[in-house]
Amino acid sequence: MMFDTKTKTAGTASVRDGVGQPRLNEGGRAVGAVSVLSGRGVTLQYKTPDHLVVATYRVDFDVHASDRFVVLGPSGCGKSTLLKAVGGYIAPTEGEIRLKGELVRKPGPDRIMVFQEFDQLLPWKSVRENVTFALTESGRASGKAADERAMHYIEKVKLTKFANSYPHMLSGGMKQRVAIARAMAMEPEILLMDEPFAALDALTRRRMQEELLQLWDDTRFTMMFVTHSIEEAVMLSSRILLLSPHPGRVRAEFNSNGKDEIEPLTGQKLSVAINGLLFADQPEIEGDDHD
Amino acid sequence: MTDTAARRPAYIREVIDAGNYGTVEKPLTIWERAYRIEALRKAVLLVILAGAWQAYALHLNNSLLFPTFTETIQALWTNITTLGLLEKVWMSISVLARGYLIGLFLAATLTVLAMNTRIGRDLLEILTSMFNPLPAIALLPLALLWFGLGNQSLIFVLIHSVLWPVALNTHAGFLAVSNTLRMVGRNYGLSSLRLVMKILIPAALPSILAGLKIGWAFAWRTLIAAELVFGASSGSGGLGWFVFERKNDLDIPGVFAGLLTVILIGLFVEYVIFRRLEQRTVVRWGMQQ
Numbered sequence: 001m002m003f004d005t006k007t008k009t010a011g012t013a014s015v016r017d018g019v020g021q022p023r024l025n026e027g028g029r030a031v032g033a034v035s036v037l038s039g040r041g042v043t044l045q046y047k048t049p050d051h052l053v054v055a056t057y058r059v060d061f062d063v064h065a066s067d068r069f070v071v072l073g074p075s076g077c078g079k080s081t082l083l084k085a086v087g088g089y090i091a092p093t094e095g096e097i098r099l100k101g102e103l104v105r106k107p108g109p110d111r112i113m114v115f116q117e118f119d120q121l122l123p124w125k126s127v128r129e130n131v132t133f134a135l136t137e138s139g140r141a142s143g144k145a146a147d148e149r150a151m152h153y154i155e156k157v158k159l160t161k162f163a164n165s166y167p168h169m170l171s172g173g174m175k176q177r178v179a180i181a182r183a184m185a186m187e188p189e190i191l192l193m194d195e196p197f198a199a200l201d202a203l204t205r206r207r208m209q210e211e212l213l214q215l216w217d218d219t220r221f222t223m224m225f226v227t228h229s230i231e232e233a234v235m236l237s238s239r240i241l242l243l244s245p246h247p248g249r250v251r252a253e254f255n256s257n258g259k260d261e262i263e264p265l266t267g268q269k270l271s272v273a274i275n276g277l278l279f280a281d282q283p284e285i286e287g288d289d290h291d
Numbered sequence: 292m293t294d295t296a297a298r299r300p301a302y303i304r305e306v307i308d309a310g311n312y313g314t315v316e317k318p319l320t321i322w323e324r325a326y327r328i329e330a331l332r333k334a335v336l337l338v339i340l341a342g343a344w345q346a347y348a349l350h351l352n353n354s355l356l357f358p359t360f361t362e363t364i365q366a367l368w369t370n371i372t373t374l375g376l377l378e379k380v381w382m383s384i385s386v387l388a389r390g391y392l393i394g395l396f397l398a399a400t401l402t403v404l405a406m407n408t409r410i411g412r413d414l415l416e417i418l419t420s421m422f423n424p425l426p427a428i429a430l431l432p433l434a435l436l437w438f439g440l441g442n443q444s445l446i447f448v449l450i451h452s453v454l455w456p457v458a459l460n461t462h463a464g465f466l467a468v469s470n471t472l473r474m475v476g477r478n479y480g481l482s483s484l485r486l487v488m489k490i491l492i493p494a495a496l497p498s499i500l501a502g503l504k505i506g507w508a509f510a511w512r513t514l515i516a517a518e519l520v521f522g523a524s525s526g527s528g529g530l531g532w533f534v535f536e537r538k539n540d541l542d543i544p545g546v547f548a549g550l551l552t553v554i555l556i557g558l559f560v561e562y563v564i565f566r567r568l569e570q571r572t573v574v575r576w577g578m579q580q
Contacts, residue, residue, distance in 0.1 A: 087474075087478065106477075107477040107478050107480075108480060109479055109480050111478075112478060113474065113475075113478050115471050115474070115475070117469070119469050119472060120471045120475050122472070122475075122490070122494075123576045123577060123578055124493040124494075124496070124572070124576045124578075133479075133489075134479050137479045137489065138479045138480045139480070166575065166577060167577070168577025168578075169577070186479075
């Protein structure tokens with residue numbers, strides 16, 4: 001069989017990299033109140049005009065405070081659908097998703113999504129107005145406080161000079177930085193990132209990944225990041241949830257420190273281990289960085 | 292099988308100094324700069340068209356069939372000063388504005404309904420496909436029967452001519468708004484009516500403006516035609532009635548003056564009102580060139 005029903009675990013000792021607070025592990029599950037977001041037996045389905053597609057099947061996961069939780073898998077593993085379910089756009093047909101113990105029922109400003117598409121900014125608002133709009137409409141802040149908070153986060157993504165520009169004047173990378181600033185300004189419980197760098201060129205993507213890590217070092221936000229790139233997952237994550245395709249099922253969870261070191265459970269470099277698991281499941285896996 | 296002959300040596304070099312290229316920036320000549328101004332280009336075209344009109348009319352030399360540009364301008368001036376042309380223009384525009392605004396309001400109601408309920412959407416689609424092809428002027432005899440010889444009849448046909456194209460365009464614009472933007476709106480806690488106001492309307496503004504323009508043109512045409520065909524609907528009558536009267540008096544320069552007024556108002560609305568609206572919104576936001 002391709003899928004073990006038993007979960008192998010690399011001991012109970014935490015292997016979190018030097019940055020996050022040590023995780024209290026017990027067979028990979030959290031003890032205590034550090035879990036911000038949890039999914040239990042999440043099955044997701046969506047309808048195309050002719051089919052009912054099962055996107056994920058009984059997926060479990062826990063995202064802890066300040067985790068850089070990356071959901072990794074080939075196309076068709078339902079990772080984006082899973083993120084949309086966390087965002088509250090899709091209701092699970094089975095299982096449940098809880099944010100700080102509260103059942104997720106609909107979209108809300110406690111989970112802010114950053115999309116892959118560049119058109120997520122409102123074209124009729126300047127960079128600054130895009131951020132303040134989010135703050136005021138959601139009731140997070142208003143008036144001068146909203147503007148100050150917006151400018152603070154715009155500065156964090158190094159776009160102060162472009163605060164009064166409209167989105168159509170910005171490059172793709174800058175637009176994504178605005179989207180990240182807008183999401184961070186909301187100071188949500190969790191940031192949901194749906195392959196936000198996938199539509200960028202390789203050089204810009206690289207820089208954006210480094211900047212995202214710097215931002216994380218600054219504010220230690222909790223994020224759930226979806227990608228199909230092993231390299232990106234290894235670099236950005238503190239924890240990786242590996243999904244197998246058609247439908248998406250949990251294959252493994254790894255700890256990571258961004259340096260692609262030897263993974264204790266497999267004895268291989270993390271990226272090699274992931275590659276092995278994905279190739280074992282799916283012979284014609286898509287290339288790493290092709291979009 | 293290494294192909295040594297085709298291998299070229301690699302190199303690294305200092306970049307050449309681009310400062311020696313001479314002029315990097317030079318001012319445009321006055322003609323080049325003038326040509327870049329759209330208003331100026333179009334004004335020149337208008338002058339050329341007026342010149343062609345004048346030349347043809349002089350060549351024809353028959354002011355009963357085709358008065359010259361200068362005769363028309365003279366007639367326009369005398370009609371404004373002595374026959375109260377401006378009052379008639381005002382009559383037409385005030386009726387038009389009432390019909391237009393009521394039409395817009397109804398279109399907005401219909402489309403908001405259509406965005407929020409499935410049955411509302413079906414209703415809008417059925418109604419627009421039924422009534423959009425129906426010429427407003429064809430409804431005028433009925434309207435006169437129902438509402439009598441008055442402004443109500445005109446306003447009724449005006450609403451009909453505005454409502455459907457505006458509703459159709461707005462609805463199409465709403466449907467074309469990207470799913471990402473809707474999801475962003477919902478993420479920040481916007482629901483139904485606020486989502487329409489804050490996300491859908493601005494995002495669909497290019498289509499909405501196109502609908503407003505089409506609605507305006509349809510309304511204006513309908514109004515002039517209705518006045519021409521059915522005469523004064525109340526007391527003094529409007530611009531269409533004025534053209535009709537001038538023709539009855541065989542005052543052809545006066546007829547031309549009336550038509551020229553229609554054209555001038557059309558140019559004004561297009562280039563001053565709508566163009567300015569576009570410049571301040573969709574062009575500034577990069578949603579339209």
